[in-house]
Amino acid sequence: MILKEFLKKKAKKKKLCYNRGVIRPLFLMPALICNLPSYEVWVRKEYLTDHKSGHGEYVKGVWVSAKSIPGRAFYFETYLPEYAAMFDKLPISAFVSSPEKPEPDMELHNLQFWNCMDYGVIAVQKQFIGSMHYEIMTRDYGKQTGTYICTLDNYHYDPDAIDYSTSEQPAEHKSHNLIELDNGQFALYPNNRMRIYDNSLTPETPKNPDFKVSTVYYQVENGHDRDGLGSEENYFWKTAKERDGESELG
Numbered sequence: 001m002i003l004k005e006f007l008k009k010k011a012k013k014k015k016l017c018y019n020r021g022v023i024r025p026l027f028l029m030p031a032l033i034c035n036l037p038s039y040e041v042w043v044r045k046e047y048l049t050d051h052k053s054g055h056g057e058y059v060k061g062v063w064v065s066a067k068s069i070p071g072r073a074f075y076f077e078t079y080l081p082e083y084a085a086m087f088d089k090l091p092i093s094a095f096v097s098s099p100e101k102p103e104p105d106m107e108l109h110n111l112q113f114w115n116c117m118d119y120g121v122i123a124v125q126k127q128f129i130g131s132m133h134y135e136i137m138t139r140d141y142g143k144q145t146g147t148y149i150c151t152l153d154n155y156h157y158d159p160d161a162i163d164y165s166t167s168e169q170p171a172e173h174k175s176h177n178l179i180e181l182d183n184g185q186f187a188l189y190p191n192n193r194m195r196i197y198d199n200s201l202t203p204e205t206p207k208n209p210d211f212k213v214s215t216v217y218y219q220v221e222n223g224h225d226r227d228g229l230g231s232e233e234n235y236f237w238k239t240a241k242e243r244d245g246e247s248e249l250g
Contacts, residue, residue, distance in 0.1 A: 073108060073116070134195075136181075
């Protein structure tokens with residue numbers, strides 16, 4: 001009972017919540033929506049009219065955010081300066097880099113390979129590989145080349161909610177790398193459907209990856225000899241194995 005009260009006070013002081021013996025952040029990481037780089041794009045106008053009109057027309061826009069709903073394509077929220085308005089349910093196929101029909105003109109399922117995997121979503125810019133040359137392997141149009149913008153990644157955002165998705169299963173998780181393609185479209189592709197080339201680091205003929213899908217849950221606190229640190233109070237502590245070794249030598 002004393003320990004329970006202590007943990008509650010500790011959680012309150014650090015803006016955490018205590019529930020059933022577990023301390024976790026009081027405010028969960030953002031879910032459903034994340035910020036995007038303010039990237040200028042052109043929007044196919046038919047996507048702004050529920051595909052009822054505007055075919056062949058384009059509206060200038062700037063990306064604002066991305067929404068992640070499991071089982072659907074990512075939705076891009078876009079600011080439209082010409083209208084002083086926002087539109088927030090646009091898939092990646094709604095965008096082109098210039099106001100003209102791309103060639104080839106690829107469908108949504110060729111531009112985003114997998115649906116969103118969870119409500120938890122984050123956007124990161126991987127600086128080291130950001131300036132390299134990208135090649136994606138599409139379903140129907142062979143290899144397409146392009147330039148990296150950022151990566152959208154899913155995670156299971158709420159430990160109290162049932163995890164019915166696969167965003168944190170090693171064999172199923174996928175990153176969604178956002179690429180501006182040279183044909184004028186944009187794409188969201190996983191690591192294992194891309195090749196990334198660097199003029200300085202990549203050999204002229206790189207090896208073909210012979211990797212296998214990761215299925216292992218890696219962790220370091222279980223599955224080996226117990227460290228026995230429950231009664232250890234020294235600053236430079238030692239594991240039970242280290243203490244036993246010292247006693248044998250002594």
